[in-house]
Amino acid sequence: MKISLREIHKVFSDGTHALRGVSLDIFPGEVLALLGENGAGKTTLMKILAGVYRPTSGEVYIDGRGVKPKNARDALRLGIAMVHQHLSLIPRLTALENVAILEGASLSPASAELRKKVEKIAEELGFDIEWDRDVEELPLGMRQRVEIVKALYWGADLLILDEPTTVLSPPEVKALFQVIRRLKEQGKSVVYITHKIPEVLEIADRVAVLRRGLKAAEFAPPYDARKLVEAMVGEVKGESVERLGKPGERPVLEVKDLWVYEGGRTVVQGVDFSVREREILAIVGVEGNGQEHLVEAIVGVRKGRGVVKIHGGYAYIPDDRHKKALILEMSLVENAVIGKEGEFARRGLISWRDAERFAAKLIEEFGIVAPGPWALARQLSGGNQQKLVVGRELSRGGRLIVAHQPTRGLDVATTEYVQRLLISARNAGAGVLLVTSDLDEAYKLADTIAVMYRGKIVAYGPVDEMGVELVGRKMAGL
C-alpha cells in the first residue's frame, strides 16, 4: 500500500504552527526515516496519519483513495499503526490482554485462538515475550515488542516507530533493527522517526528531513552524514549581526570537569569551558547529546559533579517555556516576578501594584501582545510567551545569560527579535551561553563555538576558526 500526504498543515489551538504544508510519500516495503529536531513536526505529521490529530488542511491518500483517520482504531483499520514514544499499553493488564484490546473496543477475553496467533507473530519476529505478565512488570524494550506484535495482529501494513531507541539499551537497539529488516521482508512499510543520524545511516532506505514544519530535503543512499545534519539544523546563511567589540577577559561562568548522571547513565562526561563577559558561546550539537543536562546542572535544577562558578548572577531562558519557565495558569504579572518576588516586597508582603507596573513595562518594552497584565500566560501565543520569558530574564540584570533553544518554535520575526536582544545584552557586557541545535543561529550570534557529542565537548574555538564542515562532521560524531 502506498500512502501519500499532501500539503499537510497543522495549527494547534495555542497558535503553534507545527506543520506548514508537508507532502510525503511512503512506499510499500520500505523503511523511511523521518529525521528532524524536536519540534520540527515529525511526530505531529505521523500522528495525523495515525488518527491522533486531524490536519488543519491537507489530504491523506492510501493507494490513491482519500482517507481521514478519525482515531487510532480507524487508522488501524486502514492498516496504519503507531508505536508511540511514550508507549500506550495499559500497565495493569497482561501483555496478551493488551494485544486483545483496542482503543474504543470492548475487552475481549484472551482466547486460545488469539494466543496462538499472537505467539506465531512473535515467533516470526524472533520475540520472546512473557504474555501472561502484567505490562507494568515488563522492561521497556519488551513493552515495545508487545506494541509491535499488537500492531501486526490487527493487520497493520505500515508501522510508525516514534523515537523507538530512546528506551532501549544498545543490544536491544540491534535487535530492533533486525526486526525492522524482517518486517520489510514481510512487505510491511516502516516509518522511523528519529533525530539520531547513526541510526538513519544504518536502517533507512530513504530519509525525509523535516525542519520547522517543512520538508527540508529527501535523501537516498549512499548518505552523507554532514548533508543530513545540514538539512536538519538549517544551512548556514546568516552573517554575524552587529556584535560590537571583542569578548572581555573576565569569566562570568566557569565550568570545570562537570559530570551529570541520570538513571545509571553518564549524560555529561567531564565538560570544561568558560564564558567571558561580552562573549556569546554557542554550544551546538544534535539534541540529546547531553546539552539539556549540562544546562540544568549549570542553573542548579539538576545535580552534577564538578565545579560550576557563576560570577554576578544569571538569567535563564529554558528550552521548554511551558514546563520550565512559565506557569500557564497564572497571570503575566505573577509570571513576571518569578525569582524576583523579593524585589517587589516590603516587610514580606508583595506589592502587586508594583509588580503590575513591572509587567506592564515588560509588555511595552518587549512588544508582548496580551489582553492585559492580568491575563493568564496560557492566553498568549507561543511567541509572546517566549517574549515574556526573555523579557523577564533580561531584566534580571545577571551578567550571565543561559539561553537554551531560545528561538525554537518561534516565527521568523520573533526569532530575529530574540536574537537581537541576546546580542545587545552581550554588547552591553553580559556573557551568553547559547545552547542550540540551530547552526544558523549559532553562526549568527556566537563569538565562540563548541560542539557537544555524546556528553563531551568534541570541538571548541572562535567562530572564524570553526568551519561549517568541521562543525557538521563533529556534530554527526565523525
Place this chain on the structure above:
Amino acid sequence: MKGLLLPLLNTGLALLLAFALGAAAMWISGYDPVLSYGSMLATPLSDQTYLFSALAFSAPILLTGLTFAVGLKSGLFNIGAEGQAYMGALGAVVAAYLARDVLALPLAVLLGLVFAAAWSAVPALLRSWRGVNEVVSTIMMNWTAYWLVIMAVSTVFANPLQPEESVKMPEAARLTPLFPGTDLTLAVPLAYLTAVLIYVFLRYSVWGYRISISGQNPTVAKAYGIRPEQAVLVAFGIGALTAGLAGVLQVAARPPSYSLARNLANVYGLGFDGIAAAMLGRGHPIGVLLASVFLGILQEGARHMQIEAGTPFEFIRVIQGLLILFLALQMLRKI
C-alpha cells in the same frame, strides 16, 4: 468575575447531586426527604441560638480546612490536620493540668501549637528531605496521635471526678459564650480572622507566592531560585498552626465541657470535615470559610432533622461523603 462563575457552577452542581442522592437514600430507607431537609436547613437559619451553634461548629472545621487548603496550594495532599488537632487539644489539656488559673489559656495556645507543629514536623521534614509521600506519613501520624492522646487522657490527664474526660480548663482560662445561652465563643471570630490572615498571606506575602509557584510547578520554581522543599515546610508549618489551634479551641473555648473527651469525641473527625470544607471552598481561604459555615449549618441542622423528622443523624455523613466524591471527581477531571 468570569473566573468565579465556573467554580461556583461546579460546586453548585456537586451540592445538588449530593443532596439529590442523599434524598434518594433517605427515601429508600423510609424517611421523608422533604421534611428532613426542611428541618435541617430551616431550623438553624431561623433561630439565633441554633445559628450560633452552627457557627460554633464551623470554627474548628474552618481551621482544619485551612490546613488542607494551604497544603493544596503548595502541591501537598496534607491530611494531617486530624492528628494535629488531637495534639493541639492535648496541649490545652496539659496546660489545664499544669496551670490552675488564667495563665492556662496562653499556655494552652502555646503548648497546643507547639505539639501540633512537632507532629507535623515529621511528615514535613520527611517530605522536604527525602520526598516521602505526605499522604502515607500523615495518616500514620494521625493514628499515632489518636492512641497517644487517648492514652494521655485516660491516665495522667484524666479527670478524677469524671473519668470519661480529661481535666477541665480552669474556669478563669475559659473562653465563655459571647451571648449567654449559646455556644458562640471568641473561637468563632478568631477562626474567621485566621482565614482572612491566611488569605492575605497566600495572596500578598513573598512566602505565599513561593508556595503557589512551587505548588504549581516545582521545576519552574527551582529554575529561578525558589526552593520547593522550603515552601513545603512553610505550608506544613502554617497548616500545623491552624490545625493545632482548632484542637486548643475545642478544649478552651467550647461549652459546655471545656475538656477533652476520653474517646476524643470533641476533636474526632475535624481533620476530615476540614478536607470537605477545603474542597467545597475550592482551596480558597474565604471559600473555605463559607464552606465551613455551610457544613456547620448541616451539622447543627442534622440534630434537628433527627428530632423533627426522625431521620438519623448519620445521613449528614452520607451527604458529606457524596459531596466530597463529586468534588473529587471534578478535581480529577481537571488533572
